[in-house]
Amino acid sequence: MLQESVFHTMDLAADDRFDAWVQRMGRTHAPMHLSSDRAADYRGHQRLIGLADVTVWPATFDHLVFCRTPKLVRQSDPEVYHLSLLVRGEGSAAWDTREAVYRIGDIHINSSSRSYEICTGPEPVTIVGVEIPRALVALPASRADQMVGRRVSGREGVGALLAQFLTQLASDTGAYQPQDAPRLGIVVADLVTAVFAHTLDADLLMPPEIHGRTLTLRIKAFIRRHLSDPELTPARIAVAHHISRSHLYRLFQAEGHTVASYIRDRRLECARRDLADPALRAMPVHAIAARWGFSRAADFTRAFRTAYGVPPSDVR
Known part of the structure; x- marks a missing residue:
């Protein structure tokens, strides 16, 4: 034994x-x-x-x-x-x-x-x-x-x-x-x-195009998990995936958008969903903004109005 x-x-x-x-x-x-x-x-x-x-x-x-x-x-x-x-x-x-x-x-x-x-x-x-x-x-x-x-x-x-x-x-x-x-x-x-x-x-x-697509999906999943972190930056994302920032930028350019716009759009989608949720009606708008990584309420309101044509308060 x-x-x-x-x-x-x-x-x-x-x-x-x-x-x-x-x-x-x-x-x-x-x-x-x-x-x-x-x-x-x-x-x-x-x-x-x-x-x-x-x-x-x-x-x-x-x-x-x-x-x-x-x-x-x-x-x-x-x-x-x-x-x-x-x-x-x-x-x-x-x-x-x-x-x-x-x-x-x-x-x-x-x-x-x-x-x-x-x-x-x-x-x-x-x-x-x-x-x-x-x-x-x-x-x-x-x-x-x-x-x-x-x-x-x-x-x-x-x-x-x-x-x-x-x-x-x-x-x-x-x-x-x-x-x-x-x-x-x-x-x-x-x-x-x-x-x-x-x-x-x-x-x-792995063929380069498949490797790139797989890497992009992994990065997007990483971004979605960290949307609430106001320090989520391209530099941090690149380090987490062992690639350069220029490589990261190229991956997103191939899909027709930038890293920053992808992060912003996902955050706005989550914030809009929470604003429309009756269970979160008591949560202030600025708290929902902070919940999804917007550290400045004014920046959130401006980005929300640009994306949806109305201020966040109107969604409620």
Whole structure:
């Protein structure tokens, strides 16, 4: 049987459970600030399966917010990639201005060398986590790092091969001997490398026009998620998608509008919808404007009148 370390918070007094889980997570991946709305009586279960330099860790745990700050990265960086196959529940992650949402069957990819915030859903989640040293991924670091924040499907293709292997390994380690651990670690490293290479190569092989259209759709989805942020600018959007501002401008010019006009029009549409909503009748017009990223009421009124021919108050 492979060497395992099992930890269950229910083996501890209620007051000690969350602190112990925080320490366990810090030793598993890298030091992090953790918080939870269930901290008073935290429930978490984890198995650590050692495969030489690679660690696989099936776990089920309550709501949790992981935060690895730039300061923590500077203080301690084991230079490992973390992958999570989401088996149950949901979660989201953010790196600076980049975000991703994960559902069952998705594989989340992270790095101890990056600051991030990860939040699981309100219900307990079940994952199969992997910690793999960066040096074991047989790709240039500059290429491999592009996978951080990517959402990979564990339901099809190369991602499914990795997901199936991890699921099978986590379900029964009794069929393996301790001397199998290094060989199994090599298998995990090879599958992770294959997933990274396949995803990155697929991006390169995609016809330029399809790649551009896909990127534009991703950017528009990003804009819609951040419409309420008055600091949503072309510069921020470009950084979040690892492209230059000139490239961003060209993508939108190909569709006949500018980045600024697209943001403005979506904000105005949302504001108009709220103004017409009887449930929001008590909310002042300026509050609705601020809700959709218009920090100055006068700018909102002028843009609204230009777009719809009437002032915002008339829609009510």
